[in-house]
Amino acid sequence: MAKKGLLIVISGPSGAGKGTICKQLLAEESQLRYSISATTRPPRKGETNGKDYIFLDEEQFMKMRDRGEFLEWAEVYGNFYGTPKKNVEEQLNQGYDVILEIDIQGALQIKRKFPEGVFIFIVPPSLEELESRITKRGTDSQEVIARRLNSAAKELEYVCEYDYVVVNDEVDKAVQRVKAIITAEKCRPHRREINIQ
Secondary structure, X not given: OOOOOOEEEEEOOOOXXXXXXXXHHHHHOOOEEEOOOEEOOOOOOOOOEOOOEEEXXXXXXXXXXXXXXXXXXXXXXXXXXXXXXXXXXXXXXXXXXXXXXXXXXXXXXXXXXXXXXXXXXXXXXXXXXXXHHHHHHOOOOHHHHHHHHHHHHHHHHHHHHOOEEEEOOOHHHHXXXXXXXXXXXXXXXXXXXXXXX
């Protein structure tokens, strides 16, 4: 039987680079799987249903929520987001490490249910850099950008709820830091079977 995988939860302010870091980790680590979140927000340009998100209408989302099919769910900027439970549990039981890229509300829900998870908070080098990244995306109105920046300052107050904080000053360096965290976590005594004869 495969050893149970590691649940890795990544959060941080919008524009911190969570998605970029996760994509690079997935490209480099064959034992890592990504949990696709469900959302009621409309797809952004270039996003694909079932690959980037599972896009649902609000009624579909609420039915799944009421049936207990989410590990966590939250309302963020007027849209609902949730992590479907079934796929995550299947992957972990097959021995794969599963990475969740979710907001703070969801991460704290998961921490209560899966305290053995690894919780990593990604931060930008500065709020000025964060504003620049969000603006360069070109997907949000000025009002939404202002709201995201306001939220970022509040979200940074939750850093101490996480096991690790990674500054995303350069993507390659941030990815290496996350890899080092995963390696260190797998070396913890309670995660290893030691058979020394």
